[in-house]
Amino acid sequence: MTPDPRARSSALPARSAALVAVLALVLVACTGPRQQTAVTERPSAAPVVDLDSAYAQQLDWQACGDLECATLVVPMDYDDPTGEMIDIAVSRHVATGDKLGSLLVNPGGPGASGIDALSSIAVPSFGKQVVERYDLVGFDPRGVAASTPVECVDGPGMDAITSTDFDFATDEGIAAAEAAYGEFGAACLASSGPVLEHVDTVSAAKDMDVLRAVLGDDTLTYVGYSYGTQLGATYAALFPENVGRLVLDGALDPTLSSLELSAGQAAGFESALRAYVEDCQAGAQCPLRGDVEDGLAQVKSVLDKARRSPLPGDGRRSLTGQLAFSGIALPLYNEQSWPALTQGLSAAMSGDGSVLLRLADLYNDRSDDGTYASNSMQAFWAIGCADDRGTTDVAEMRAQAAEIEQAAPTVGYFFGYGGVICANWPVPEAGGLDDYSAAGAAPILVIGTTNDPATPYAWAQSLAETLDSGTLLTYEGEGHTAYGRSNACIGDAVDAYLVDGTVPDDGTRC
Numbered sequence: 001m002t003p004d005p006r007a008r009s010s011a012l013p014a015r016s017a018a019l020v021a022v023l024a025l026v027l028v029a030c031t032g033p034r035q036q037t038a039v040t041e042r043p044s045a046a047p048v049v050d051l052d053s054a055y056a057q058q059l060d061w062q063a064c065g066d067l068e069c070a071t072l073v074v075p076m077d078y079d080d081p082t083g084e085m086i087d088i089a090v091s092r093h094v095a096t097g098d099k100l101g102s103l104l105v106n107p108g109g110p111g112a113s114g115i116d117a118l119s120s121i122a123v124p125s126f127g128k129q130v131v132e133r134y135d136l137v138g139f140d141p142r143g144v145a146a147s148t149p150v151e152c153v154d155g156p157g158m159d160a161i162t163s164t165d166f167d168f169a170t171d172e173g174i175a176a177a178e179a180a181y182g183e184f185g186a187a188c189l190a191s192s193g194p195v196l197e198h199v200d201t202v203s204a205a206k207d208m209d210v211l212r213a214v215l216g217d218d219t220l221t222y223v224g225y226s227y228g229t230q231l232g233a234t235y236a237a238l239f240p241e242n243v244g245r246l247v248l249d250g251a252l253d254p255t256l257s258s259l260e261l262s263a264g265q266a267a268g269f270e271s272a273l274r275a276y277v278e279d280c281q282a283g284a285q286c287p288l289r290g291d292v293e294d295g296l297a298q299v300k301s302v303l304d305k306a307r308r309s310p311l312p313g314d315g316r317r318s319l320t321g322q323l324a325f326s327g328i329a330l331p332l333y334n335e336q337s338w339p340a341l342t343q344g345l346s347a348a349m350s351g352d353g354s355v356l357l358r359l360a361d362l363y364n365d366r367s368d369d370g371t372y373a374s375n376s377m378q379a380f381w382a383i384g385c386a387d388d389r390g391t392t393d394v395a396e397m398r399a400q401a402a403e404i405e406q407a408a409p410t411v412g413y414f415f416g417y418g419g420v421i422c423a424n425w426p427v428p429e430a431g432g433l434d435d436y437s438a439a440g441a442a443p444i445l446v447i448g449t450t451n452d453p454a455t456p457y458a459w460a461q462s463l464a465e466t467l468d469s470g471t472l473l474t475y476e477g478e479g480h481t482a483y484g485r486s487n488a489c490i491g492d493a494v495d496a497y498l499v500d501g502t503v504p505d506d507g508t509r510c
Helices: 017-028 051-056 114-125 128-133 155-163 171-198 201-214 227-238 258-281 292-308 321-333 335-349 354-364 376-387 394-407 457-466 488-500
Strands: 062-064 067-075 085-093 101-106 134-139 220-225 243-249 444-451 470-478
Touching (some): 085 114, 085 201, 101 114, 101 201, 128 134, 128 488, 155 171, 201 227, 258 292, 258 321, 258 335, 258 394, 258 444, 321 335, 321 354, 470 488
Parallel strands (some): 243 444
Antiparallel strands (some): 067 085
16 A cells, blocks of 8 residues: 555655755756656567566666666566566666676655666665675666556646645535546546556566566565555565565555555654754744744645645746645655755745745656656556555545644645545556565565654554564654665665675664
């Protein structure tokens, strides 16, 4: 199961230097062209007709900029392995020293590109020895980016679904939301075809085992962030005997209910926002007056005003409440980005929504020309609806929303009513697994950050308990995920685990 798909707050881990740099540019100017990653044509794959031939295939690696790229072929439906096949796009950075094997990387989402993460996260931020000893392998999970993708609507259609503030206080407003997302899902099915029914996490984990075997590795070595921890935990549960060294950073516990996930995320963002307000008020340029509670109330006022009467944005679009929340949420992923949030709130409190709108566009992967640079949002909803749909009972949703808002008074509104997304989704739910203990697996390293907004620390604790071989490593700090963005204590512990197999003591704190 995934976090509340309306909030999308586990996606786009704002941990890379690249995103911090982009947010720094927001502080300078809110105009100018958005850079996009160039699309490279990928090599064709050899014919694959069943699961045995999928495991036996040979990848045709070709130069792909500074990396190598190839296409893996897997069954679309593992219950029908001789049926239609789909493509999984793969890239790798070859080990620079004495090779230990391959190390797969997933940045989260669901819907984020592992190929993009390879160059923007793994290569620049993994430990030197890790880069020397492993072929670092990025892959786009099924439905995502350069793999056989989920495709739904054009730019204006995405603008409508990401910006609309539905009135959940009325039955009519809830029905309108369900109808809008139902039309969106129908468009996904019309454009994507049968793959829409098979983008669930269990199927993606099975793809990872095919990739492991094709790469020539007896066991899987893997670093997964955010939703990537759910993917890794699912892999471990399905293939415990194939588990090598798994790092699950910014953990998401797949045994939690939809309500527990939504409430946990809401509380996580509320806590991160509180930390931001306290830090902001300690500086000279903070627009939030009074004490921390006063500051939180002022942030809520910005969100409430944007919902009631959208603020002027970029001259073409306005800042709605949903967009304002997205713009506020993004900088909370990394404390280095808090100055961008200060600028956004300063402008919004003066009636100018342009900075928060720019941040929301970064969050949604929207380009200045109105197109979307990736299908990450569409894949996020499709994978979420494939895995877990939550309740669609109006009374239950209202009761849950009230509980969430009580736990997170400032931002809780944006985490309720997640069931409206999948209420009319046009393909069946695939669901998850009954048991995620992964009995018999080698030690699995679970990392939690104490004030992580998107994947609260309690989830890392519970995932480490759920996994029979889970070992908890804690980063005491702010932001989403830890490896590659926190401190040497975390970095050295993860590097030693990946390179030497040294498992840190359970409960180690950094």
